[in-house]
Amino acid sequence: MHKFMTSDELARDDRFVRTDIPIDFLTADEVTLEDLESFFKMMRPKDKDAETSARIQDLGKRLRPEDDRAPVAMQSQMHGIFMGELQALEGAGRSCWDYVDDDALPWKFQFDMARQCWDESRHVEIYSALLDHVGGQIGQFNENVMLFEFACSDDPAERVVGVNRCLEGLALDVFNETIRFGKAAADETIWQSVDYVSADEVTHVRFGSVWSRVLTENDPERRRQVVQFQRKVNRAFSFGGLRGAYDSRTDEEFMPLAIELRKLAGFTDDDIKDVRDAAPKIQGLTA
Numbered sequence: 001m002h003k004f005m006t007s008d009e010l011a012r013d014d015r016f017v018r019t020d021i022p023i024d025f026l027t028a029d030e031v032t033l034e035d036l037e038s039f040f041k042m043m044r045p046k047d048k049d050a051e052t053s054a055r056i057q058d059l060g061k062r063l064r065p066e067d068d069r070a071p072v073a074m075q076s077q078m079h080g081i082f083m084g085e086l087q088a089l090e091g092a093g094r095s096c097w098d099y100v101d102d103d104a105l106p107w108k109f110q111f112d113m114a115r116q117c118w119d120e121s122r123h124v125e126i127y128s129a130l131l132d133h134v135g136g137q138i139g140q141f142n143e144n145v146m147l148f149e150f151a152c153s154d155d156p157a158e159r160v161v162g163v164n165r166c167l168e169g170l171a172l173d174v175f176n177e178t179i180r181f182g183k184a185a186a187d188e189t190i191w192q193s194v195d196y197v198s199a200d201e202v203t204h205v206r207f208g209s210v211w212s213r214v215l216t217e218n219d220p221e222r223r224r225q226v227v228q229f230q231r232k233v234n235r236a237f238s239f240g241g242l243r244g245a246y247d248s249r250t251d252e253e254f255m256p257l258a259i260e261l262r263k264l265a266g267f268t269d270d271d272i273k274d275v276r277d278a279a280p281k282i283q284g285l286t287a
């Protein structure tokens with residue numbers, strides 16, 4: 001079977017429509033407010049059948065159950081996470097297979113990736129059910145394959161950093177916010193289901209913390225490259241510096257880091273600071 005596949009080769013049926021990823025914008029050292037606006041115009045989830053799409057002015061605002069946009073925004077969020085779980089399954093599956101001939105890699109690496117596949121396949125089912133629960137359907141919004149892109153590095157240490165530490169770290173933050181929304185909406189199905197999935201994601205982030213250390217032990221150059229890759233991916237997931245901004249209505253941070261969950265997954269205070277500091281400089285924004 002073919003190894004080291006690209007995101008173009010992912011199998012999807014005709015329900016799915018794909019959007020491009022503006023990788024240059026996401027990895028830039030400095031962005032302008034205009035760049036940010038066109039990024040959000042491009043990336044906002046588009047509902048294929050209805051008029052309703054995410055509005056620029058709502059980006060960076062915490063979602064509350066009483067918001068008019070809440071029903072569609074929650075459908076979009078569940079759809080986005082469903083797609084992310086599917087790509088996490090595909091990425092971990094590829095990491096089980098791509099390195100079977102690599103004698104330098106302990107078999108326990110594949111074992112952990114196989115365990116992750118088992119979990120991610122359950123998560124795909126859980127989010128498919130949650131999407132039903134909030135009245136959405138598979139294929140309702142466009143898909144971007146950003147997650148899988150970071151699972152395509154040739155170096156397994158970069159894969160576990162990009163996917164397990166950076167992306168699944170982001171998932172912990174998103175899930176924390178979804179649990180918060182579910183509790184505010186008194187929707188036990190949402191918050192309890194997402195809480196169960198979060199427990200698995202803590203394990204996956206921990207895989208990233210452990211394997212990135214083990215695989216670069218005694219190889220400072222490889223470790224340097226892996227840390228550099230981690231910064232790049234963390235920057236991409238700062239979404240042009242929008243994370244860490246404040247919701248103008250409530251003065252609360254937009255999608256704050258899930259500190260407690262990240263610490264359970266092996267993040268130190270310095271690691272958390274690295275994630276916070278990963279955002280690009282935004283030109284034209286006064287401090």
Ligand SMILES: [Fe+2]
Pocket residue numbers: 085088119120123201
């Ligand atoms: Fe997952």
Ligand SMILES: [Fe+2]
Pocket residue numbers: 088120168200201204
């Ligand atoms: Fe995961």
